[in-house]
Amino acid sequence: MKILYFAWLRTSIGKSTETLSPPTEVKTVGNLxxxxxxxxxxYASALEKRDLLRVAVNQEYAELEQLIKADDEIALFPPVTGG
Structure with a gap:
């Protein structure tokens, strides 16, 4: 599973992308x-305010209940604002 981190998540975690193999019980975005x-x-520090995060699975916005698979691309980012 490819995980992409954006904005302050990238800074806090210390990388912009990584490939992970979560345990089999990780079946949804929320589990991840x-x-x-x-x-x-x-990771704990960067992800402690989950209510501020947005998630996309394969470039589509996702809810916590969405199922994920080993070959998915998961993007984690803060809310986007325009201006």
Whole structure:
């Protein structure tokens, strides 16, 4: 699974992208957001305010209940504002 991090998430986690193999019990976006903080303090800190995050699965906005697969691309980013 390819994970992309944008804006302050990229800065806090220390990378813009990585390929991960979550455990089999990680089946939804919400499960992924529960699991990622277990990877280290930088992940836990970056993801502690989940209500501020937006998620896209294969370039489509996703809800926490959306199912995910091993070959998906998951993007995590803060809300986008225009101006």
């Amino acid at each position: 957001l529960d699991w990622l903080p277990t990877l280290g303090d930088n």
